[in-house]
Amino acid sequence: TAVLARANAGGLFSIGRTPDSEKTRSVFERALKKCRKQAERAGRARTGRCGRHALLLIIMEEMNMRDDNCIFCKIANGEIPSATVYEDDDFRAILDLGPASNGHTLILPKNHYKDLCEADETVMAKILPLAAKLGKSMKSQLGASGFNVVQNNGTSAGQTVFHLHVHVIPRYEGGPD
Ligand code: AMP
Numbered sequence: 001t002a003v004l005a006r007a008n009a010g011g012l013f014s015i016g017r018t019p020d021s022e023k024t025r026s027v028f029e030r031a032l033k034k035c036r037k038q039a040e041r042a043g044r045a046r047t048g049r050c051g052r053h054a055l056l057l058i059i060m061e062e063m064n065m066r067d068d069n070c071i072f073c074k075i076a077n078g079e080i081p082s083a084t085v086y087e088d089d090d091f092r093a094i095l096d097l098g099p100a101s102n103g104h105t106l107i108l109p110k111n112h113y114k115d116l117c118e119a120d121e122t123v124m125a126k127i128l129p130l131a132a133k134l135g136k137s138m139k140s141q142l143g144a145s146g147f148n149v150v151q152n153n154g155t156s157a158g159q160t161v162f163h164l165h166v167h168v169i170p171r172y173e174g175g176p177d
């Protein structure tokens with residue numbers, strides 16, 4: 001039900017388009033087609049019907065709210081192991097594989113958003129307080145004297161993984177480590 005509610009609330013109608021706009025209709029039609037194909041493959045060819053739940057999941061995928069090919073989706077949801085330093089219902093924070101300094105952390109929302117432009121505002125509102133919390137513990141636990149909060153949107157801005165993430169990079173007196 002949580003997924004259904006999210007798909008209903010965030011999927012079709014919270015993006016500033018009316019339900020009957022051309023773009024929304026084409027997303028819906030594409031999703032419906034995919035869903036019917038999946039239903040057929042699953043052996044329900046005769047009715048051609050697909051479940052409401054399955055349809056909403058595909059709509060979410062079409063809207064980039066969920067992406068089965070996204071590595072950060074898999075990490076955030078625990079399907080791929082990671083060096084997790086923090087987790088709650090909305091986020092997982094992990095150590096960056098190519099750290100700019102000791103303790104370089106990435107905050108990953110558990111839902112898939114390509115970048116900040118796509119993100120749910122309630123998620124955005126929670127990210128900065130979490131970055132501050134992690135920054136504080138970098139100071140108290142790692143001996144950092146400061147930290148950077150960085151977030152890249154788009155290739156030209158240096159984004160390389162297209163699942164919204166916030167870098168929290170601890171800084172140390174006298175050097176990067
Ligand atoms: P960005 O350039 O903002 O898209 O940052 C992507 C960051 O993700 C880089 O700092 C990478 O080192 C890091 N990264 C990529 N793949 C992984 C992974 N599997 N686990 C942890 N960090 C990763």
Ligand code: ZN
Pocket residue numbers: 066067070071072073074111112113162163
């Ligand atoms: Zn993702």
